[in-house]
Amino acid sequence: MSLIRATDLTKTYANGGTPIDALRGVSFAIPPRAFACFVGPSGSGKSTLLNLVGCLDRPSAGSLHVADTDVGALDRHAAAVFRGRTLGFVFQDFNLIPVLTVFENVEYPLLLVQRWPAAERRKRVAEVLEAVGMLDQAGKRPDQLSGGQKQRVAVARALVVKPRLVLADEPTANLDTATATLVIDLMKHMRDTFDTTFVFSTHDPRVVSEAEQVFALRDGQIVDDGRSNAPATKEDSHVRS
Amino acid sequence: MSARDAAGAGPLVSLGSIFRIAARNLLRYRRRTLLTTLLVVIGVMSVLLFMALSGSFRALMVGQITDSMLGHLQVHRKGFLASVESLPLNMNMKPKLVERLEAELAARDDVAAFAPRLKFGAMFSNFTETSNIRITAVSPEREAIVVPLLPSRFAEGKPEGGLVVPGSILVPELLARGMKVKVGDEVVLVATNQDGSVNGRTFRVQGILESMTGPGGRDGYIHLDDARTLLRMKEPEVSEFAIRLKDPSRAMTFTKELDRELAEIKNPQGKPAFEVHGWQELTPFYNILRIIDIMTLAIQFVLVSIVLVSVMNVMMMAVFERVREIGTIAAIGTQPRTILALFLSEGLLLGLVGAGTGALLSVAVVFVLNTVKVAFSFGREDLVLAPTISPESVLVVAAVVVGVAVLASLQPAWKAARMDPNTALRHV
Structure with a gap:
């Protein structure tokens, strides 16, 4: 059973009067608890693909099921609800809310999106901050943290709502090598700890080597670029064992 | 859950x-x-x-306008205000009507005080020149309560012994200057009564009054008793009642209420005997x-x-x-x-x-x-x-x-x- 299943997924943008195919008939599947990544050069369609999976955009054609939901059919409101309940996001620029402390940033989705009771909320925030090693920094504001610490907080914020899937768009792009490795290790550890699927995009070879499942994209299509091993199943193509 | x-x-x-x-x-x-x-x-x-x-x-x-001249509202006999420029004596309230109105006003909690006035036109002479004058005859003690700032309009002279003592006149400033009249001078008022007969009387100038805007703003003041003598009235008539309210902000509301209630009192023609006007209707300043x-x-x-x-x-x-x-x-x-x-x-x-x-x-x-x-x-x-x-x-x-x-x-x-x-x- 796949957590994400895409079939002939197409996304076309209109640039002025000219249509641009960002994705052209992409098909893939990712099982639960995967640690998967999409690789490829700029413009290959990685971010577009993550946006579709994250319900931030809608496919032009094809079908896309995430956690048994046809996300292409969700309207604006339903997509927001789905994102809030099922998905977690980690952004390249961390995107923490600067006026909130570390604790409050992580608490935010529970408070304003899922509306957890206060006691449960505090317990859960402490739990994930502890897991990412940031509990001792809980009172700090984002501008008092290093890049690696910010990304740890971002991972905690993504995980706090107990999502089935965390999407990370170039999570290590703004980090040095050592920190990038630590963040990837953390994400993997979190996958093991919280049984959450992680899907991320990158063009950083150090990160790709850590992924258990790699999809190489070029010109809006999944290609066999020689970096993926034989598929584990017929459906789950491009899987590194 | x-x-x-x-x-x-x-x-x-x-x-x-x-x-x-x-x-x-x-x-x-x-x-x-x-x-x-x-x-x-x-x-x-x-x-x-x-x-x-x-x-x-x-x-x-x-x-300044209500407390030195108009009062908060006024009651007249129906039709008086429409012909106020000619100050018609035949539009005065007769004693029975006055008595009835006074009883009505005295019974109302909103009313702090009310004062009768008699208004008429007269000739004003300083023995060398003669001019027209509008006269408001007042009961000084009651007038002083209804328009407490009237004494502040004394440009010359003082309200000693009463706002206007019998035999005295308060002259509007413009007339006093024009006719070179000073406090203490003797002047003569000549008036025509309802029957058309003319009568005159000498008054001593007690004060010169600063002019104000609106009807009554350029009036001379004499004692009510002097006016009745001058006009040879057989019975005490009144042209208007000026009313002071306990709460001035209720002037407009109370005017409507009083007008509605006094409308029950009819004249011989079966129409309302009185008309009630708030200060807002009595001065262009509004x-x-x-x-x-x-x-x-x-x-x-x-x-x-x-x-x-x-x-x-x-x-x-x-x-x-x-x-x-x-x-x-x-x-x-x-x-x-x-x-x-x-x-x-x-x-x-x-x-x-x-x-x-x-x-x-x-x-x-x-x-x-x-x-x-x-x-x-x-x-x-x-x-x-x-x-x-x-x-x-x-x-x-x-x-x-x-x-x-x-x-x-x-x-x-x-x-x-x-x-x-x-x-x-x-x-x-």
């Missing part, structure tokens, strides 16, 4: 949480927030202080006051508009500068209505803090002005400004400003709530 299951079906997001985040967002740009709040404070203070000062000035002006009121409203509108533009400007900037942040909170599942509430709360807080501070400072300034007692000259009078702000005015102005602040935030907040998260996240 677990917390997760409850998500989306639970109560609205805690307002406290939204306000807390909104407050922090405002504090993020301290200088801009401070400047905007300052503009709101200045707007609220300007409106409230303008209302207090113009209200005080208005009350002083109205007080039209000027209404123009001032409209101008005041226009100024208030402009000041509130400044608040509107200021808050709208800062909220538009807030949205523009936080596009990626809006994209982030939308991406993680924040509902558009929550984003709308966050931005509206910022506008609401700006309005609440600005309006609250402005209201408090305005009350403080009014307190200081009343303590210092600012005086200015009005004619011969040194009037002391007594600005007041009613709690209702403070609440209304504060509520309007807060409402305007929220209204100003509506468009930027709507824009933020409708923002496409994908586009917003790519914003540079």
Whole structure:
């Protein structure tokens, strides 16, 4: 059973009067608890693909099921609800809310999106901050943290709502090598700890080597670029064992 | 049901949480927030202080007219006011009607005092020149209660021994100057009575009265008994009753009430015997006051508009500068209505803090002005400004400003709530 299943997924943008195919008939599947990544050069369609999976955009054609939901059919409101309940996001620029402390940033989705009771909320925030090693920094504001610490907080914020899937768009792009490795290790550890699927995009070879499942994209299509091993199943193509 | 299951079906997001985040967002740009709040404070203070000062000035002006000349309202025999220019003696109230009216007025709690007046036209002579004069004959003791500021209109002479003692006359300033009459001079009044016969009588000038605007503003005053003698009245008639109310602000309402109730008293033709007029109907100054009121409203509108533009400007900037942040909170599942509430709360807080501070400072300034007692000259009078702000005015102005602040935030907040998260996240 796949957590994400895409079939002939197409996304076309209109640039002025000219249509641009960002994705052209992409098909893939990712099982639960995967640690998967999409690789490829700029413009290959990685971010577009993550946006579709994250319900931030809608496919032009094809079908896309995430956690048994046809996300292409969700309207604006339903997509927001789905994102809030099922998905977690980690952004390249961390995107923490600067006026909130570390604790409050992580608490935010529970408070304003899922509306957890206060006691449960505090317990859960402490739990994930502890897991990412940031509990001792809980009172700090984002501008008092290093890049690696910010990304740890971002991972905690993504995980706090107990999502089935965390999407990370170039999570290590703004980090040095050592920190990038630590963040990837953390994400993997979190996958093991919280049984959450992680899907991320990158063009950083150090990160790709850590992924258990790699999809190489070029010109809006999944290609066999020689970096993926034989598929584990017929459906789950491009899987590194 | 677990917390997760409850998500989306639970109560609205805690307002406290939204306000807390909104407050922090405002504090993020301290200088801009401070400047905007300052503009709101200045707007609220300007409106409230303008209302207090113009209200005080208005009350002083109205007080001068009602308390030195007209009274708060007047009752005449039906039809008198329509022919007031000719001061017809045949429109006077006869003793029975006077008695009935006095009983009606005495029975009303709103009435503080009332005074009878007899009005007529006469010839005024200083033995060398003769001119026309309008005379208001009064009962000095009762008149002094109904129009307590009348003594302040004495440009020359003094109200010693009574407002106007028998055998004396108070001469309007313009006539006195024109005919070179001074206090203590003897003058002659010649009047025609209802039968058409002419009678004259000598009076000593007790005082020269400063002129006022409106009917009665250029009248001479004599004692009521002298008038009845001059007009050879067989029975005590009255042209009008001037009435002073305990609460002057009820003048218009009480006038309508009294007019309605006195309409029950009919003349022999079966029509209402009396007509009741508030001071507003008796002086053209009221039209000027209404123009001032409209101008005041226009100024208030402009000041509130400044608040509107200021808050709208800062909220538009807030949205523009936080596009990626809006994209982030939308991406993680924040509902558009929550984003709308966050931005509206910022506008609401700006309005609440600005309006609250402005209201408090305005009350403080009014307190200081009343303590210092600012005086200015009005004619011969040194009037002391007594600005007041009613709690209702403070609440209304504060509520309007807060409402305007929220209204100003509506468009930027709507824009933020409708923002496409994908586009917003790519914003540079």
